[in-house]
Amino acid sequence: MKQKLRLGMIGGGPDAFIGAVHRIAARIDDCYELVCGAFSSSAEKSAQTGAILGLSPERAYPSYQTLIETEKKLPENVRVEVISIVTPNHLHFEPAKMALENGFHVILDKPITLSLQEALALEKIQQQTGKKLLLTHTYTGYPMVKEARQQVLAGKLGAIRKIYVEYPQGWLSTAVENKQADWRTDPSKSGIAGAMGDIGTHAFNLAEYVSGLSVTKLCADINTVIEGRRLDDDGAVLLKFNNGASGVLMATQIAAGEENNVKIRVYGEKGGLEWQQVDANSLVIKWLDAPAQTYRTGGAYVSSFASHNTRTPAGHPEGYLEAFANLYRNFALTVLAEMNQQQPAKEALDYPGVTEGVRGMTFIEKVIESGKSSQKWINF
Amino acid sequence: MKQKLRLGMIGGGPDAFIGAVHRIAARIDDCYELVCGAFSSSAEKSAQTGAILGLSPERAYPSYQTLIETEKKLPENVRVEVISIVTPNHLHFEPAKMALENGFHVILDKPITLSLQEALALEKIQQQTGKKLLLTHTYTGYPMVKEARQQVLAGKLGAIRKIYVEYPQGWLSTAVENKQADWRTDPSKSGIAGAMGDIGTHAFNLAEYVSGLSVTKLCADINTVIEGRRLDDDGAVLLKFNNGASGVLMATQIAAGEENNVKIRVYGEKGGLEWQQVDANSLVIKWLDAPAQTYRTGGAYVSSFASHNTRTPAGHPEGYLEAFANLYRNFALTVLAEMNQQQPAKEALDYPGVTEGVRGMTFIEKVIESGKSSQKWINF
Amino acid sequence: MKQKLRLGMIGGGPDAFIGAVHRIAARIDDCYELVCGAFSSSAEKSAQTGAILGLSPERAYPSYQTLIETEKKLPENVRVEVISIVTPNHLHFEPAKMALENGFHVILDKPITLSLQEALALEKIQQQTGKKLLLTHTYTGYPMVKEARQQVLAGKLGAIRKIYVEYPQGWLSTAVENKQADWRTDPSKSGIAGAMGDIGTHAFNLAEYVSGLSVTKLCADINTVIEGRRLDDDGAVLLKFNNGASGVLMATQIAAGEENNVKIRVYGEKGGLEWQQVDANSLVIKWLDAPAQTYRTGGAYVSSFASHNTRTPAGHPEGYLEAFANLYRNFALTVLAEMNQQQPAKEALDYPGVTEGVRGMTFIEKVIESGKSSQKWINF
Amino acid sequence: MKQKLRLGMIGGGPDAFIGAVHRIAARIDDCYELVCGAFSSSAEKSAQTGAILGLSPERAYPSYQTLIETEKKLPENVRVEVISIVTPNHLHFEPAKMALENGFHVILDKPITLSLQEALALEKIQQQTGKKLLLTHTYTGYPMVKEARQQVLAGKLGAIRKIYVEYPQGWLSTAVENKQADWRTDPSKSGIAGAMGDIGTHAFNLAEYVSGLSVTKLCADINTVIEGRRLDDDGAVLLKFNNGASGVLMATQIAAGEENNVKIRVYGEKGGLEWQQVDANSLVIKWLDAPAQTYRTGGAYVSSFASHNTRTPAGHPEGYLEAFANLYRNFALTVLAEMNQQQPAKEALDYPGVTEGVRGMTFIEKVIESGKSSQKWINF
Structure with missing residues (x-):
């Protein structure tokens, strides 16, 4: 039974605050393995970040387009499965659209897009592709x-x-x-x-x-x-x-x-x-x-x-990173349930998506x- | 040097919540002596309340009009000096007007009157009579x-x-x-x-x-x-x-x-x-x-x-009644300063009045x- | 039905912290009227304090002995009924003993006496005289x-x-x-x-x-x-x-x-x-x-x-002075019940006394x- | 420059509370890669846990002895570097001793051993081997x-x-x-x-x-x-x-x-x-x-x-797992600095060890x- 998803990231290079948070959130419950990224519009910075994160050099891509196109061609048991997009708002729609249309699940930081028009378009794409989308409204975690x-x-x-x-x-x-x-x-x-x-x-x-x-x-x-x-x-x-x-x-x-x-x-x-x-x-x-x-x-x-x-006994506080991790974990449990041809638990399905976007x-x-x-x- | 004011009360009969609060507030700092009241529109209830409060029976009046008229005729060193009005809003304006016009200082529960029109009229009366008015916005105490x-x-x-x-x-x-x-x-x-x-x-x-x-x-x-x-x-x-x-x-x-x-x-x-x-x-x-x-x-x-x-050392909490008492005390200090031909302290002058009303x-x-x-x- | 007790005070002169607190506590619920005091071992300071508090000059005594002896001779409906002792610890026992033995109820600040020996002696005296004693352990109020x-x-x-x-x-x-x-x-x-x-x-x-x-x-x-x-x-x-x-x-x-x-x-x-x-x-x-x-x-x-x-609705905080006043009030309710030949409420009887001392x-x-x-x- | 340590775990099988906490702590900052474990005294349970955690089957060992002995023989760039011991207290000393003596750094849950005698012995071993030891007194994190x-x-x-x-x-x-x-x-x-x-x-x-x-x-x-x-x-x-x-x-x-x-x-x-x-x-x-x-x-x-x-901006609470992760991270930074022939930061050196044990x-x-x-x- 598959227990871990291969994760890619778009954005989240040096100095990016929220990208690091996403990566911690992805790690906490061990449901994801970070396998690739297009961390910056600068190929050099993307490569640097990839190296710091221990990625294979060839999977630290110079652009999100390259990432999606290249990964798509990799063997099914190697290629990325979920793409997390942590760029500023104006760079949400295009990569999300491309990822969904190429068969990848998507994690997006909020707000979902630059405009309502884009959001409605993305909603339609998501429905058509049937791929899943997590919108990281952290506080609901x-x-x-x-x-x-x-x-x-x-x-x-x-x-x-x-x-x-x-x-x-x-x-x-x-x-x-x-x-x-x-x-x-x-x-x-x-x-x-x-x-x-x-x-x-x-x-x-x-x-x-x-x-x-x-x-x-x-x-x-x-x-x-x-x-x-x-x-x-x-x-x-x-x-x-x-x-x-x-x-x-x-x-x-x-x-x-x-x-x-x-x-x-x-x-x-x-x-x-x-x-x-x-x-x-x-x-x-x-x-x-x-x-x-x-x-x-x-x-x-x-x-x-x-x-x-919740992970710890009462009185051992869990915080923001655990709330964030809950979103990642529930999304993973939902995606994995489908892959394993199981019904996800109702608790796992409780994550924000395109409707909330x-x-x-x-x-x-x-x-x-x-x-x-x-x-x-x-x-x- | 005069240290205590003679207080009368209009309203505040049995079952009245705020009347009892006003009386405690007046007692806490020993700046007032309650000498008379028209505690209810029922003469009987007013007399009962007066008896409970230890007033001379003849100074528990059947109506605010009687109170004001009778007290006015008492010797200066006996008659009430400040009248506290704790009736519902529609019974603020008339007694306050009559009290001010007959030479008494007035304490009023908020809101000052039933309407803005009444408030503006009362403001004019207060300015003309030169008598002082306290509006009990407790929280500023x-x-x-x-x-x-x-x-x-x-x-x-x-x-x-x-x-x-x-x-x-x-x-x-x-x-x-x-x-x-x-x-x-x-x-x-x-x-x-x-x-x-x-x-x-x-x-x-x-x-x-x-x-x-x-x-x-x-x-x-x-x-x-x-x-x-x-x-x-x-x-x-x-x-x-x-x-x-x-x-x-x-x-x-x-x-x-x-x-x-x-x-x-x-x-x-x-x-x-x-x-x-x-x-x-x-x-x-x-x-x-x-x-x-x-x-x-x-x-x-x-x-x-x-x-x-403040009355007590830090850590001994003071509460709502003390805040209320602060209004009463500052008003008394201001009125007494004038009577004693002194300048009230700026801290004493810091109480809500007709302008706030x-x-x-x-x-x-x-x-x-x-x-x-x-x-x-x-x-x- | 008697509703108020005549109160005397030993100690509580200028600069005394706890004496002023006792007086506020006594005033809040209107169960006491302060009628006399021996506020200081200096006759002059005692007289000054009496004047500030509005006492008759002849009832601001130069010593607690004079207070007790003189008051004892006053007509029953005039003389003090409860004596509050707010002196430092070494001046608790003698005035308390004398007050009890002369038929007065006593309020004492804690600790009850200077030594356990004194406390045990006072316990015996209190039991013999049948007079009541309140020990102001405020926090239980x-x-x-x-x-x-x-x-x-x-x-x-x-x-x-x-x-x-x-x-x-x-x-x-x-x-x-x-x-x-x-x-x-x-x-x-x-x-x-x-x-x-x-x-x-x-x-x-x-x-x-x-x-x-x-x-x-x-x-x-x-x-x-x-x-x-x-x-x-x-x-x-x-x-x-x-x-x-x-x-x-x-x-x-x-x-x-x-x-x-x-x-x-x-x-x-x-x-x-x-x-x-x-x-x-x-x-x-x-x-x-x-x-x-x-x-x-x-x-x-x-x-x-x-x-x-409790005096005020939930959310209007009551504090230290109200807790103190609760002790005074419950003691008064107990003493008054006896005077009025009634059974005090169990809630009124819940005050600290000589046993706690x-x-x-x-x-x-x-x-x-x-x-x-x-x-x-x-x-x- | 080496950025990640290879981690092994002794204890932490199914139903173990603290083992899971250690693993999360190790993951949060991406300083460790879990490569092996002897998760239970039952070989079957150890294998199960290893599978769940995605380990190579051959590195889920049936006992801590096997783990240490086998890993020691692996090539230097493969074998475990830090061994985390999360067993009950009576199973701290022996594995810790064996790990240190075989050249591995050790992480131990507190209390360090079953007895003071054991603790003193372990202190000596640690000093002799020069290997580092982290004692997880979480709250100091x-x-x-x-x-x-x-x-x-x-x-x-x-x-x-x-x-x-x-x-x-x-x-x-x-x-x-x-x-x-x-x-x-x-x-x-x-x-x-x-x-x-x-x-x-x-x-x-x-x-x-x-x-x-x-x-x-x-x-x-x-x-x-x-x-x-x-x-x-x-x-x-x-x-x-x-x-x-x-x-x-x-x-x-x-x-x-x-x-x-x-x-x-x-x-x-x-x-x-x-x-x-x-x-x-x-x-x-x-x-x-x-x-x-x-x-x-x-x-x-x-x-x-x-x-x-600290990882997140003020107001995004960090909790118990982050405190735990701080211990793991500081230990890793210290160990890595030595491997990279650098001086660890004084902040990294601030972790509890054998002295605290x-x-x-x-x-x-x-x-x-x-x-x-x-x-x-x-x-x-």
Whole structure:
């Protein structure tokens, strides 16, 4: 029975933050073997990175096209099976399209593409090719986020009435952009949104994932706080959901002093729940007439969705890299199940894909449109 | 030198929550002696309450009019000096007006009146009579809220860019209204707003107090979540401030499981601060490039505004009643200073009054207007 | 029906910290009227304090003897009923004895006396006179500490196995003693113990109160960390309880940076509970196989012992002064019930008295003895 | 330049908890390639595990002896370089000895051996062979634990006066032992200590590591709370350090409801610091006269020892597996530096080894001796 997938990577060269994170995530649970990469648009840098990672020199490619074309010709038991694309947003669509069309499964960092149009096109390609696609909305990989969703879906909170989701960061508080900031504030690389694309989409995804609801309209206040910056670095959004619930989404990159404290609160008729990354292994559920409870990663009482995504006993904290690894692992389990002609576990199937990607791009388009509009509500 | 003020109370009979709180607040620092009251519209209940409180029977009046008229005729060294009005909103204006016009200082629970029109009229009366007025926006009485304001005013955070303020409650999560809920959800007693008037005004006041800024426009999503309720029980508001900063105000009474966790976060160029009632004696200041600091009530390093409003050594928590008492004490110190022909300390003068009352009523009018509007921004 | 007690105070003059706290505690619930005092051994200072507090000049006495003798001769409906003694430890026994023997109820700050011998003598006197005595072990006045005890007594945790109690302070971290430190580090005023008497007794009392158990033997490491200090400023104690449980008590005044973070943890067969003053309105109960619960002051689900000692709705924090006021109020309710020929409520009877005082003095004697001994265990 | 070490594993077969943790730790930073193993005393189980892990069948050995002997004969560029031993305590010494003597570097789970005698023998062997040894005291791998040590060593807190260290667990609260509990409570496999060996040594190591001090004597209360258990499951220890500081160590496995909340507090003349695993990415430093500071993993202001051991930006929590991986990575960097004839960075050299192992075994011997003694202090 096949237990490991051959992985290739596009992007993730020297100085790239998220590429290294993807590689750690891929390694943690030993479901992938990195066999090739096109790590940089510079052939030299790609080769360097390949050498550092211990790849065969001939499989450190100078471009993603070469990677896909060459790998495709390798024997089936040698060639790459899953391609992870960790380039800036403007370099998502083309490699993803080419990979899918050439028979490879794809892992994509969010947001899925540069535009909604591209996302819809990619959705169609994915459906036509039947290849699988993982979109790395990391926060949905946390066991306690999964527990939150299960509690809501099981009706423990009753009908949902209010959702608050927030993602405050402070790292773009000054005008000087670093390497990471550079492309994120460049419309040609990042798309029409800055903060809303980079972290607003995470918050949006988290709200829909945990609540099981869909946003139907929104009203946004979108700001560029730092003078001269070309994209938004701050925003707040009033939300309406398909069941009549309302919500607020706050995402900012100019909250000086904040790290990455993404947080969600969901309130229903009977109680509310609260999760935040800074205390990622706790899920607080507050009840209308009973003491609040703190669910913990590794607790004997959690759902199978939470325990499936946990490696260590309660009290030994798992963090961001493990959440990321959960996405990789679940995707691998799903792909491997198919290869092994088995049914993947429902827990393994719980990973974000192209549908979430299209929702995220719709959010970006709508939120930016709303930011410019004098009309209050913009329908989804 | 006079050290204590004679206090009368209008409202605050049996079952009244806030009247008892006002009386404790008045007692804590021994600046007031309760000498009379018109505690209920029922003469019998007023007399009962007076007896329980140890008043002379003749000074437990059957109505506020009788109280004011009778006390006015008492000798100067006997008659009441400050009248505290703790009735529902629709019974604020008339007794306050009559008290001021008859030479008494006034303490009023918030919101100041039933309507903006009344508030503006009361402002004029207060200015004409020269009598003082305290509006009990309790949360500004907390030492760490005062510290927050001082940090902002001293420029420690740099120019302010973002303000988040929230007041989630859950006690109106069900349709059954109790005694306290009853008048708060009755437009004839509460005014045009429910949650926005009851707690939204607190959040609004906190935002303007801590930041030293003024809201100039807003965009609100106002909801009545519980079917059949006659006023709003939930809302979220996008804010713009006079220096260009933006903000979000969230106030809800249907967040099942929440208590009274009012919280404010203010971010400037150099850092951000965070205060919440659940940990009222801590003020967290997060810096762009240095470890966050936790200022604590009673710390040797806090501003005079914080230490002036503290009674116990650091680590012995002071709470809501002490915050309330700070308002009463500062008001007394100000009134007594005038009586003693002294200059009140600047720390004593730091209490909310008619100006904050007018701001609060403007907020209520605008936020409800915005809630009904399809236009995005409503100017203040 | 009598509703208020006439209170006198011995000690609590200018600069006295704890006297002012006692007076606030007495005022909060309006169960006492301060009618007289011997606030200082200086007649002048006593008179000054009396004037500030608004007493009749003739009832601000130059000595506690004069107070007791003079008040005794006043008409029954005028003379003081309860005498609060807030002097340093060496001035507890004589005034308490004289007050009890002359028919007055007594409130005493802890530790009850200078020595165990005095405590035992006072116990006998109290039993003979039948007058009531309140010992202000403040921390047992917190609603969530009462809830903790109720949970243990109700067997929710099963048989108790382990108790950790700690009281870290940092205010004596330097050699320079201030006014408050001065008498606390002087054996002639404080007795044989410094930190162990000042805060160790609080921790000890808390452990026995919450667990319902009694210490039977102990092994102590007692230190004087600051050179030249005449009494202990630090200690740690291994404990054995009468049911076989073991425990650890840590009390120190040289933990630089600590405020007054008294904390207790009690573990039984089925779960453990945790309370600490810094988050005084929360009681965390951790279960063996279920999510931890957070009980909150004001919660609808708490025991009558907790709700009886609460004034404000959940989420409006009550603090140290309210805990102190709970002791005063319960003592008043007990004394008044007797005067009114009623049965006091069981919740009112739940206050510390002479029994706890004798236990505390025994602890002091044993812990200091153990500190000097090379033998491991000292029996109680 | 060599960048990766060939790793072998002894122990860590099916159902072994810590073996899987070691393997993840080894994978995270890509410094090791697992090439062989003797995963179980059952040849079949060893082969199964090897297959699951993707090893060549011939390198899944039936015993550690075979592994060492066979690997030794393999060509230098093929054979294993580092052997990780993750068996129960009684199976540490022999394989470690054989590995070192045959030229392999060794990684050992703690406690280092079954007895102090073995530990001293192993120390001598290690010194004689010159091979390196890593002892996986995981908690010293946390970036904020390293920061704590650096703050202390840099004198920021002044001379250290008091150390509290605790490790409460609840998983052995009932008499029924599971697979993990089984060997830990069996003297023939675990040695003379249960809880003291399993987690007491971690707490002890943490205290000495963070403070830079050495324990010189101790006084212990050692208990077996669960009837019928053959080793201690609970203990508390008074400590004296070589600079005159005192401390308390608490370790228990019967604190029902606790997870793995290891915590340390160290107080000096100028301030105190606090770290606990439940909030592993924060280090709180409390100052005598200034606001407390919260240092955070990934903060721009932390020492090189903290930043060297961090992979993700501040706010993306790293946890237990990353702390474990830091040990593996630093050991690899040290071993590789030697192979590459370079000087390892001082940050890489900061890993626990045989010296810490001997200290830990001394602690175990002394703490158990003290537990049985009626004498108060036992010298180290």
